[in-house]
Amino acid sequence: MFNKHKVFEQLERSTWGGSESVVPSGKAFDTRYERRHSRWYEQCLMGMPFHFVVGLPVVLMAPPLMMRGGDVWRDMAPGLATTLWAVGAAFLVTLFVLHRMTRFPGTQASMYVVPLVSVVFAATWALLLGAEGFDEGVLWGGYAASLLWFFLGYAGVQRFRRPRFAVVPLGEASQLVEPEGSGLYRLEVPRLGAQRIDGIVADLRSDALSEEWMRFLTKCTLNGIPVYQIRQIDESRTGRVRLEHLADTELTSLLPSPLYSTCKRGLDLCGALLLLPLLAPIMLATAWAIRHDSPGPALFVQWRMGHRGVPFRIYKFRSMYSEGEGKGFTSGEDDPRITRVGKIIRKYRLDELPQLLNVLKGDMSFIGPRPESMDLSQWYEKDVPFFSYRHVVKPGISGWAQVEQGYAAEVDGMTVKLQYDFYYIKHFSLWLDVLILLRTLKTVTTGFGAR
Structure with a gap:
């Protein structure tokens, strides 16, 4: 049978x-x-081999040839060789990260080519400063060639290779x-x-x-x-894990990687120590604007539910009137309790900057599910199945739900928000964190996507 x-x-x-x-x-x-696309020539032309065999040599050869002509290969200085090695390494790092990021929903690699290539080559430039014979012209020529290659390559492949x-x-x-x-x-x-x-x-x-x-x-x-x-x-x-599907999956199989959790803590600590002195002038100016816009302190301190259900005090710039009363959550972007300065700092996520202190203390990470207030957390635990499981990772300043859903009414949108959080936990990795970081930077620099 x-x-x-x-x-x-x-x-x-x-x-x-x-x-x-x-x-x-x-x-x-x-x-x-x-x-589809399983034949050997299709796999070569539309996959990683094409970038290695064709893209890497093009990016390495174009800047020296354009700037110095054909004699460059006969009289290659040691500094030029070092610069070309650095260009090749930056190209491969960008290629690898783009390849991993395209696995996630709604990710069009061509949209992230400019910020990712810029960050990788800026880091390469910083590492090579002071190196003997370092040729900045060749490095930035490689940067321009990489931008053009990745943008045309990924835009063309995505247009042709729609699943x-x-x-x-x-x-x-x-x-x-x-x-x-x-x-x-x-x-x-x-x-x-x-x-x-x-x-x-x-x-x-x-x-x-x-x-x-x-x-x-x-x-x-x-x-x-x-x-x-x-x-x-x-x-x-x-980009969401529906709650009813959790019945088909053992929660123990969704535990985040202990190794990456440890590495992520180190990255968070280094990032916070680097950013605090750089962002101090912006934070001081924001605090001054808040104090002069409405009476009350510049900082807002509140108890939130943290990692593994341990409460902690979160620090934010105050974006509401101190004397305002209402619900324990933001009802939307038109909430009358939000001040004039509050609307601006919310749009560009400046109200989150004091949470660098929470990152230093280890209460939070740069990327993770947003922490909820104690009252809301206790309420949701009664009404939303598996809500407490979102505390298996550290809460973050920005997260997958924030870049996908934005500022939604927290009660009405909590079920959807929780589905995004479970997707983040299930796919907990460096590559998803990099994608969230790039989308957050887009919101911070343009204000687009903030709600």
């Missing part, structure tokens, strides 16, 4: 990294399907079928024909899956086409 649940377990192992595959007995698989998934229209997966141009299309029968796709989306736990559909999914897996459970695609498209 056909045991669907047994096949499902074996299909999961064969699809997501296990060593076992299953071929249900009764039919031979004589038709091969092919995944295309086939959806098995059974169970919850039927809700993912969208209009033409969405990257999803509905399968009417368990066959692909000549279609080349990036993967199959299915509700593998649905009782509606027949033997024929299960054989089809197994055949796709055997031919290198991944089969994704609906929740995986849902998370990759929304």
Whole structure:
């Protein structure tokens, strides 16, 4: 007898990294399907090899040739060789970080080329200052060449390589079928024909899956086409982990990496020590503006729920009238309690600057779920399932929910906010932190995206 649940377990192992595959007995698989962009020349042209084989030599050769001509290779000074090594290293670091960042929802690498390349080359320039024979012209020429290469390369690839998934229209997966141009299309029968796709989306736990559909999914897996459970695609498209899906996942499997947690604390400490003296003039000017705009102290101190449920006192610049009364949360950007200066410092996130002191003390990190007040935390713990689990990592000055959701009404938006927090915990990594940092810097420098 056909045991669907047994096949499902074996299909999961064969699809997501296990060593076992299953071929249900009764039919031979004589038709091969092919995944999109799986041919060797497609993988070379649209993947990392192309950047290594073509992009790296172009970026290294262009600046010296333009500035010094062909004789540069015959009379290469030691300082020039060092500069070229630095340009190559900066190019590879940028390539690696962009490659890792593009895994996250809503990330268009071309949008982050300018800030990321600028930060990497600025750090390279700072490291090379004072080096014997260091050629700044070649370094900044490499910077310009890298900007052009990454922008054209990633913009072109993203335009051409938009993911295309086939959806098995059974169970919850039927809700993912969208209009033409969405990257999803509905399968009417368990066959692909000549279609080349990036993967199959299915509700593998649905009782509606027949033997024929299960054989089809197994055949796709055997031919290198991944089969994704609906929740995986849902998370990759929304950047959220739905609370009802936590019932399918053991919480212990979502524990953040202890190694990265330790490294992150070191990065937080170094960053806070570096930024405090640099931002001190801005903080003093902000405090002066607050005191002259409305009566009351410049700082707002409040108890918040911290790491592992331990309360701590958070420091912020006051953005509301001291005598104002109301709810224990911000009801929106038009809250009448917000002062004139408060609206400005909220827009550019300047009200968060005193939290550098919390980072130094170890209460907070630069990146993590935003800490809630004690009253709200106790309220949410009663009404929102798994709310306390967000405290498994340190709270942050900025977080995934903030860059995705912004300033939402905290009670009405808490369920969605919590889904973003769980996504951050599940994908807790340096690369997600870098992405959040870049999006936060965009808000700080432009005010765009702050709500």
